[in-house]
Amino acid sequence: MPKKQLLLNAFNMNCVGHIQHGLWAHPRDRSTEYNTLSYWTDLARTLERGLFDGLFIADILGVYDVYQGNVDVTLRESVQLPVNDPLLLVSAMAAHTRHLGFGVTVNPLSELPYLLARRFSTLDQLTQGRFGWNIVTGYLDSAARALGLPNQIAHDERYDRADEFLEVLYKLLEGSWEDGAVRRDKAARVFADPARVHKVRHQGRYYQVEGYHLSEPSPQRTPVLFQAGTSGRGQLFAARHAEAVFVSGGDKAQVRQSVQSLREAAVRAGRRPEDLKIVLGVTAVTGATSAEAQEKHADYVRYASPEAGLAHFAASLGLDLSHYDLDEPIDFSPPTQSIQSAAAAARQKGWTRRQLLQQYKLGGRHPALVGNASQVADALQAWVDETGVDGFNLSRTVVPESFVDFVDHVVPELQNRGIYKTAYTEGTLRHKLFGQGDRLPDHHAAAQFRHRVEPASAQADSEAALA
Incomplete structure (x- = not known):
């Protein structure tokens, strides 16, 4: 029986400090060059050399002011x-690669579906089908105020709005233009067949749209759908929409439970367990030897900022942790509109400020796998075997060093074990991930x-289905 092949994404953000905070100050770190194209195109080439499935680009609206x-x-x-805006990076990196996928975070509640559909189709066309969307619904009160709201929308209502947003998006991307609508027939002077392009009419609770999708169909039509919410409502959303789900956590039993719950939710939604690819956030510090990796980790810790990691986590909770003494019990119970899974984990663990600072000694929440190639590969395999995840989102430490080290040391070891590809599959990102074609x-x-080809007598009914 063939061994399970790991999925690997690089986890990054169009900013200086992402997950492991403070490391921008390391002498070898280049993350302050985040606002230059060469920083991103160099990274894309490194990841493609390592046969990474994708670059997963996070994003946030608002600021961490808690x-x-x-x-x-x-x-x-x-x-x-x-x-900075993550979408604007994709075209440049795509021009320097042939296979690397791009999963970009966009909050639908800050967008209009009619306009976002065009941007997504454009990027899917320009990347030849290598584009994915990480759907987040936000949680920061600072973002809500900046967008003109008095406070953040309630947690479950954010998902209700996102559900309807996706419905409108599907109508535009999947239903407005039929397959074969675009003819490009110069002799007949017909670029697109008017009979096969349809107006979308949507009158919903949150969105009202009447219009034709502005872009012709892209290779995937709908980009690959990523999602990161693991609250109860978030899992329902993932079960209906997501193709890949990003989970986090340092406890294997908790991650295994999340994986099981997500797959069961997918089945209840009429899908198959294997329709969800589940990836875990990890950090790896590696080198040619175990001693080199340990020395590198100790070096990184000297530059990391645990307090910055605490400031990040405080915003995730919606709770000012600075008010607590180092060993004072923290009251995680007050309800907020923040990340529910983070608050639940904090309550369960009963963390103190001292414990959190120790946990964030490398600057962030992802525990580090430290060791030579064999040791890191062992740890990755153990996570897959014991939790059922399909792969990993690899967060950065010192850039580009951490990604280069992983590509040079760990990737060959994974390949030697037969659990990582030695060449890319041709085709779109969706086909690379699932092997079942370009479309959902x-x-x-x-x-x-979708607009299906029907007899002329049924066309009126078909048009109504898009309304």
Whole structure:
């Protein structure tokens, strides 16, 4: 029986400090060059050399202003501030690669579906089908205020709005233009067949749209759908829409439970367990030998900022942790509109501020796998075997060193074990991930909005289905 092949994404953000905070100050780190094209195109080439499935680009709207009630630590340590638009990076990196996929975070609640559909189709066309969308619904009160709201929308309602947003998007991407609508027939002077392009009419609770999708169909139509919410409502959303789900956690039993719950939810939604690829956030510090890796880790820790990691986590909770003494019990119970899974984990563990600072000694929440290639590969295999995840989102430490080290040391070891590809599969990102073609499968929620070829007498009914 063939061995399970790991999926690997690089986890990054269009900013200086992403997950492991403070390491921007390391002498070999280049993350302050985040606002140059060469920084990103160099990274893309490195990842493609390592046969990474994709670059997963996080994003956030708003600022981390909960810790100490201000943005002082956030600005000093560049805790995801400043942060630039992630979508604008994709075209440049795609021009320097042939296979690397791009999963880009966009909050639908800050967008209009009619306009976002065009941007997504454009990027899917320009990348020849290598584009994916990581769907987040936000949680920061600072973002809500910046967008003109008095406070953040309630947690479950954010997902209700996102559900309807996706319905509109599916109508535009999947249903407005039929397959074969674009003819490019110069002799007949017909670029697109008007009979096969359809107006979308949507009158919903949150969105009202009447119009034709502005872009012709892209290779995947709908980009590959990523999602990161693991709360109860988040899992329902993932079960209906997601193709890949990003989970986090340092406890294998907890991660295994999340994986099982997500797959069971997918089945209840009429899908198959294997329709979800589940990837775990990890950090790896590696080298030619175990001693080299340990020395490198110790070196990184000297530059990391645990307090910046705490400021990041405080915003995730919506709770100012600076008010607590090092060993004082923290009250994680007050309800907020923050990340529910983070609050639940904090309550369960009963963390103190001292424990959190120790946990963030490398600057962030992902525990580090430290060792030579064999040791890191052993750890990755153990996570897969004991939790059922399909692969990993590899967060950065010192850039580009951490990704180069992983490609040079760990990737060959994974290949030697037969658990990582030695060449890319041709085709779109969706086909590379699932091996079943470019488009979403017929049992996905998007399929009901496709315009199917029907007899002329049934055309009126078909048009109504898009309304």
